[in-house]
Amino acid sequence: MKYAQQFLGSLYRNLTGLHGSLAYTAQVKATLTTQGILLTAASFGTVGNNVTFTVTPGATAGAETVSVTGSAITVQVETGVSSITQVATALQASTAAVALAVTTSTGAGTVATHAVLSLAGGVNAGVTSNIIGVSSAAVTGTGEITLTLDRKWPFHLWTKCMMKSSTPQDLIPQVESSSLVTGQTTKIQLLTGATPTEPTSDCSLYVGIWFRDSSTTK
Amino acid sequence: MANNYKQQFFYSFTKGLVALQGPIVLGATTTGVTSSSINGASAARTGTGEITVTFQDLFQALVFADAMLLSATARDLVPQIKSVDLVAKTVVINLLTGATPTDPLNGMTLYVNLFFRASSINP
Numbered sequence: 507m508k509y510a511q512q513f514l515g516s517l518y519r520n521l522t523g524l525h526g527s528l529a530y531t532a533q534v535k536a537t538l539t540t541q542g543i544l545l546t547a548a549s550f551g552t553v554g555n556n557v558t559f560t561v562t563p564g565a566t567a568g569a570e571t572v573s574v575t576g577s578a579i580t581v582q583v584e585t586g587v588s589s590i591t592q593v594a595t596a597l598q599a600s601t602a603a604v605a606l607a608v609t610t611s612t613g614a615g616t617v618a619t620h621a622v623l624s625l626a627g628g629v630n631a632g633v634t635s636n637i638i639g640v641s642s643a644a645v646t647g648t649g650e651i652t653l654t655l656d657r658k659w660p661f662h663l664w665t666k667c668m669m670k671s672s673t674p675q676d677l678i679p680q681v682e683s684s685s686l687v688t689g690q691t692t693k694i695q696l697l698t699g700a701t702p703t704e705p706t707s708d709c710s711l712y713v714g715i716w717f718r719d720s721s722t723t724k
Numbered sequence: 725m726a727n728n729y730k731q732q733f734f735y736s737f738t739k740g741l742v743a744l745q746g747p748i749v750l751g752a753t754t755t756g757v758t759s760s761s762i763n764g765a766s767a768a769r770t771g772t773g774e775i776t777v778t779f780q781d782l783f784q785a786l787v788f789a790d791a792m793l794l795s796a797t798a799r800d801l802v803p804q805i806k807s808v809d810l811v812a813k814t815v816v817i818n819l820l821t822g823a824t825p826t827d828p829l830n831g832m833t834l835y836v837n838l839f840f841r842a843s844s845i846n847p
Contacts, residue, residue: 521733521734523735523736523788524736524737525736525738525741525787526738526787527787638738639737666788668791668804669804670804670806670807670808671804671805672806672807674804674806674818674820674823674824674825675804675823676820677804710805712786712787712788712789712805713788714788714839719735
């Protein structure tokens with residue numbers, strides 16, 4: 507049982523506020539840099555860490571071939587002769603490869619064969635709650651956070667959120683849905699205009715949720 | 725005041741909850757903040773579209789924040805916290821147009837509501 511502190515006056519009986527912050531970890535795409543070639547996963551999150559890249563011999567410079575099996579990208583080159591630009595061009599021309607990873611050339615020179623390498627560093631968006639009375643918080647969609655409270659309340663009065671970001675972000679919190687009387691959840695969206703949008707860097711949300719903890723309206 | 729029955733308290737799970745609330749009247753760019761009426765804190769313009777609230781007391785955590793603009797002329801500005809420094813006793817608020825800090829119009833008011841936990845015990 508939590509000990510509720512006494513505070514200001516109100517016209518509501520047993521007015522109770524839940525306050526605290528949400529720490530939001532921004533999603534990151536997995537990447538791999540090898541031999542002057544940068545592969546960036548097409549999708550955000552850990553799914554990109556499953557993408558692999560292999561360079562095998564057997565092609566002629568200027569006629570590199572790309573094959574994709576599942577999450578594995580393989581490019582055939584002429585070892586030590588195919589240039590970075592030629593290999594990057596071949597990868598960029600492969601629809602199947604582009605669906606897994608976007609290729610950028612980051613240097614000059616030639617490409618040699620190498621064994622399987624995996625993209626790495628992909629991170630899923632995540633959120634942790636520091637709000638007493640909120641039992642869990644989860645990212646449940648693009649720019650969408652679902653809070654689950656540890657109990658039901660008789661009457662929900664209001665919810666307010668304010669964003670904190672060391673790098674300014676065009677994101678405005680908005681309550682998407684609230685089921686805090688019949689259920690125990692509320693959803694908050696982060697909007698750019700009217701579009702739910704993922705933060706581009708780690709940020710926080712200061713949240714206040716207010717209830718009347720009484721069946722008596724006044 | 726209307727003839728309503730006023731409850732004496734509201735409740736919080738936060739121990740030692742302290743609220744700093746009040747309006748900050750914003751001036752022209754060169755003027756910065758015209759006046760601040762937040763008990764226990766002062767406010768100043770510290771950059772383009774940037775207002776720094778400096779509070780007098782040491783708190784353990786900022787647990788809730790809200791800021792809302794009053795403007796007779798509609799303005800595309802959204803308050804967003806840039807940083808919180810409990811040692812320096814500051815909360816820096818950006819006024820953003822999109823993701824760009826932007827100065828307010830002369831005479832706009834920023835209503836600020838900051839809740840702190842004064843106790844080191846949580847909860």
